[in-house]
Amino acid sequence: MKKIFALTIIATFILTGCNTISGMGKDIQKAGQAVQGASGH
Template sequence: MKRLIAVLGLACLTLLTACNTVQGAGKDIEKGGEKIQGAAEDAKK
């Protein structure tokens, strides 16, 4: 039983870490997209 709890705990930590990583990557991609969009709008002028 202790082993099962330890494995589930590690799985939860791994999932939480992965979510933070994906969220951070999403924010970076969003910022990059905003810069590209701004550059495209500047090129239209």
């Protein structure tokens, strides 16, 4: 279940695209926060 959730988030970011490395870093940070929120930490 967690793998599917993580893959969904990653696929979303890949499909929407990141124009810069800085933007990609922000996207990764947001994904990490989403995973933390989903895990209850």
